[in-house]
Amino acid sequence: MSSKFRRNISLTGPLSFSKKGEFKEPLGYAGGSPSVQHALQHTFKEMGVSKGLKGLLKMNQKNGFDCPSCAWPDPEKPKAGVEYCENGAKALADEVTHQSIGADFFQKYSVEELSLLSDFELNKHGRLTEPLILRPNSLHYEPISWEGAYQLIADEFGKMDSPDEAIFYTSGRSSNEAAFLYGMFARALGTNNMPDCSNMCHESSGVALSETLGIGKGSVKLEDFYHAEVVIVAGQNPGTNHPRMLSALEICRKNGGKIISINPLKEAGLVNFKNPQKIKGWLGNGVALADIHLQVNINQDIPLVKLLLKKLLHLDLENQGQIFDHAFIEKYTEGYDKLVADLEKFEEAHLLEQCGVDQQLIDSTVELLSKKTKIIVCWAMGLTQHKNGVENIREFVNLLLLKGAIGKPNAGTCPVRGHSNVQGDRSVGIHHYVNPTLNERIEKHFGFKAPTKVGYDTVETIQAMHEEKTKVFVCLGGNFLMAASDTRYTAEAIQNCELTVQISTKLNRSHLVTGKTALILPTLGRSEKDEQNGKEQFITTENSMGKVRWSKGLFEPTRGSIKSEPKIIAEIANAYFKGLHSVPWSRLGNDYALIREYIDKIAKGFDDTENKSKGSGYYLPNNVRELDFSNLPNGRAQLTINQLPKHDLGANELMLMTVRSHDQFNTTIYGMDDRYRGVYNERRVLFMNESDMKSKGLQKHDAVHLTSQYDGKERKATYFKVIPYDIPKGNLAAYYPETNLLVPHNHFADRSQTPISKSIKVTIEKAVV
Incomplete structure (x- = not known):
């Protein structure tokens, strides 16, 4: 624009705290009657009762319209009139609202x-x-x-x-x-x-899967979840971001499957799920979904998986090759010997320290994985939005390939896409x-x-x-x-x-x-x-x-x-x-x-x-489901060597990851609450380990400014209330888009160029209010 005229636009809106902000204990479950209550309240307020019910009954039905929210698939036989979640109801109401402007x-x-x-x-x-x-x-x-x-x-x-x-x-x-x-x-x-938009979220998935398996998409179908022996949910919060996924995990648990959560935050949806489509989901105690919670340090998934692989490798040697699927490895993969040699270079103690997970939980995970072959790994932005986002996913693919958990029913890769047709x-x-x-x-x-x-x-x-x-x-x-x-x-x-x-x-x-x-x-x-x-x-x-x-x-x-x-x-x-x-x-x-x-x-x-496409639709071709790796070097799936992440945190720096609240979908803010994390009528909050708060001289609800320094440039996001939370020491979490100000435009994942929104080095300064 000319130097004479430039619009004075605020990039953030108000920076002051809400006077009505409240903070309570995080909920110990997702779903239940509150999810139905909030879904209907939002729907009826925006659309009216008659129109709202009409829309909900047709959403995700074979003769209806696709949910405008997330891309989670519909069952082959959707439940009549109830194939939607709280977020889907909010998305529908947001779209069909009575309010309009011209x-x-x-x-x-x-x-x-x-x-x-x-x-x-x-x-x-x-x-x-x-x-x-x-x-x-x-x-x-x-x-x-x-x-x-x-x-x-x-x-x-x-x-x-x-x-x-x-x-x-x-x-x-x-x-x-x-x-x-x-x-x-x-x-x-x-x-x-x-x-x-996939450049900013799942581009790392597409690159990693193309390099290792020959297609930039996942390999599983919804029905594979029902009879999987193990589902690993890594860097993902399905209770907020893909609530209908919890129903699939519930079926998996009912059929004897085990669920492993890998995330710095112990999210409510994986702690306990009260299925709002069932009476016992309203009146009962719900279902404890995750059997094992691995609260890994931010972006330390590679040392975690390397540690698991190293321990599984030793078990495999002790048990004459009965832990890994060597017939599968020999027939379909390339790079096994190089991967084994690379694993031997790492000390278990160093990997354990870097990932930050308790030794006993590591041992329990290894014991579980050693006995199972039908394994699904699903993930979202917690793996992709790092400088080493591509390598994060490749390391999990190594685990699946070594276990032969690719190209067969109830096993494989599942990048959980965000918006409803980003893959299309x-x-x-x-x-x-x-x-x-x-x-x-x-x-x-x-x-x-x-x-x-x-x-x-x-x-x-x-x-x-x-x-x-x-x-x-x-x-x-x-x-x-x-x-x-x-x-x-x-x-x-x-x-x-x-x-x-x-x-x-x-x-x-x-x-x-x-x-x-x-x-x-x-x-x-x-x-x-x-x-x-x-x-x-x-x-x-x-x-x-x-x-x-x-x-x-x-x-x-x-x-x-x-x-x-x-x-x-x-x-x-x-x-x-x-x-x-x-x-x-x-x-x-x-x-x-x-x-x-x-x-x-x-x-x-x-x-x-x-x-x-009518009715339940049809699947596009997927070479992994056919165990066809002909478009890869030597016609084989690729086992890969991936380096440990290096962040080089300064003495006063902590690691910040951006997250969604329960009342938003991507950048659309439906409301000001995040009841699963105990936050009401406020978004400018910083989730912080209590020991870090103490070391920084901070009290509960103190106001702070966040600063990131990259390449000599300072970026600042101001006025966030500190909330003590169950998050590993040295780690922080805050909502986006409020903290996107801190993410440098020129730091992104190698090869995919996905921004590093889940691993930002920041310092904290107490604010004067």
């Missing part, structure tokens, strides 16, 4: 005024209802016609010196149909600049790298040559925008600013753009921190009817376990002038190409069945999606 709202409030609100308050204003423009040197959004918005975007694309000055970001809420069109338009424009986005072509086979199919079926230059991922996008190498930034959903690392740096980068475009359902801070010109294009939610040219459409998604399934909206669209994502993308493309292009953009925007025909032809593994 031009009058933005005429009344400037973007500077709105930025002083919290992320929770911004979200509560409701659905966006008409296209809006924030013009240069203006502080207020104003109405713009759809045609005017499309032409503005087309004109800005036309002004670019290179197609690579455009960025196309995708969130995980988009359908396969929308993501496919979006990716094809970016390529037709001439760029592979397609960062997406990738499957239909949202990625910044070049896939020659995909490009060939694009040319064959769409008639244009796709670009062959690697595009920007999320980290590279932010840097490119900061260096003024880009001009147009388009976001298909999401809240890019608050999801990304290094919030201040990212905000500066975004404001360097000529035009930013947000295709959104609701207001968030990314609508306030913008380019010189900004557009908001309001879109349909997952649960709303989508009618094009008089015909009702459906969309498809892919869940965490690779199943593609249809989803059809139930409710009449929110009032105002809103359009579907596929329609918006098709009309932008048509405006840019002026109707003169080999891709029939207009027809595709009007007929999603035609989009699916092209998906089947161009995207790998899709087949007769129009028909096979």
Whole structure:
């Protein structure tokens, strides 16, 4: 922006504590009647009783719509009317809320005024209802016609010196149909600049699994959990982030399976689960899910797994090869001798000290794993968002391969995806790298040559925008600013753009921190009817376990002038190409069945999606399930050598990991409570070991500032209340996005470039309130 005019936007909203904040003992269980109560309260308040019940009864049903929240799969036979969780109910209510805002709202409030609100308050204003423009040197959004918005975007694309000055970001809420069109338009424009939300979360999983097993997805199906002998839940909090997973773990326990939790925090959902779909879940004591809790130090999973492998190896030698599956290792893997030699280099005492887990718990874990072969490892951001995130996952894959727990029923890998279709986005072509086979199919079926230059991922996008190498930034959903690392740096980068475009359902801070010109294009939610040219459409998604399934909206669209994502993308493309292009953009925007025909032809593994996605859906091909490693070196799964993490903490530094509260999903804040951890009406809190508090001279509820120092640059997040908590000494936890300010943009996982949001070195300073 010009030096004469710059919008004064708050990146955080209010920094003061809530006067109504309360802190209680953490709950010892997840689910139960409170989860039903809170789900219904939220739903009825936002949607009304009749509409709320109607929506809940249709969500995740075979003839209904896919939950707009997480990507946990639905059972083959969903329970009639009750296949949803508290978070799913909140997501639905958030989407179908009675509250809405349009031009009058933005005429009344400037973007500077709105930025002083919290992320929770911004979200509560409701659905966006008409296209809006924030013009240069203006502080207020104003109405713009759809045609005017499309032409503005087309004109800005036309002004670019290179197609690579455009960025196309995708969130995980988009359908396969929308993501496919979006990716094809970016390529037709001439760029592979397609960062997406998986760059910030499960990119480490994709890289690690591709390197070791030949596919960047998990290998298990939902039903595999039911009869697994051991399920390892590492770096994941299913009680808050994927509550329906607890039902699968409950079935596993009922069938004799054992559960191991690996996490610095002992989360309520894995301590005890009261299934809200059962009477005894309301009245009984619940089910203790995790048999073993390994409270590992932050990002010390590799020394933990090495210690387990080393002990298992010694048992294997003592028992004449009866612990590891040597027949499997010999037939399907490569690198066994090198791995064994590497394990012998480490002292058990050093590994034990580094991981911080009690010796007795280690021995119990080894004893359990030594006797079992049907093992599932599932994980989330607690493994991926570190400099060594890729290596973390590869080390767990080593464990599975040595036990022969790959490519057979009730065993394998399970990266638990966050947003509901983040995996589907990738499957239909949202990625910044070049896939020659995909490009060939694009040319064959769409008639244009796709670009062959690697595009920007999320980290590279932010840097490119900061260096003024880009001009147009388009976001298909999401809240890019608050999801990304290094919030201040990212905000500066975004404001360097000529035009930013947000295709959104609701207001968030990314609508306030913008380019010189900004557009908001309001879109349909997952649960709303989508009618094009008089015909009702459906969309498809892919869940965490690779199943593609249809989803059809139930409710009449929110009032105002809103359009579907596929329609918006098709009309932008048509405006840019002026109707003169080999891709029939207009027809595709009007007929999603035609989009699916092209998906089947161009995207790998899709087949007769129009028909096979109906009902319970169909699985995409997965080479691991077939024990086919032909695309890997020597046609074998790869055992790998992974180094121990090195953090080099200073004398006064502690290790911070960012976490979600129970009242949020990704960057969307539904409420101000985290009842599982005993926090009410407050988010600026710091969970801290009591001995660390004592050494720092801190009392319960003292206010502190957090500072990170990387490469000589200081980053500061101010005013957090200290909460004594059961977390290993030297470790801290706090909610994001409030602490994303501390995450350096230029520190990320090797090879995947996932930000280090779960292992940030910080110092603590007592604040004067």
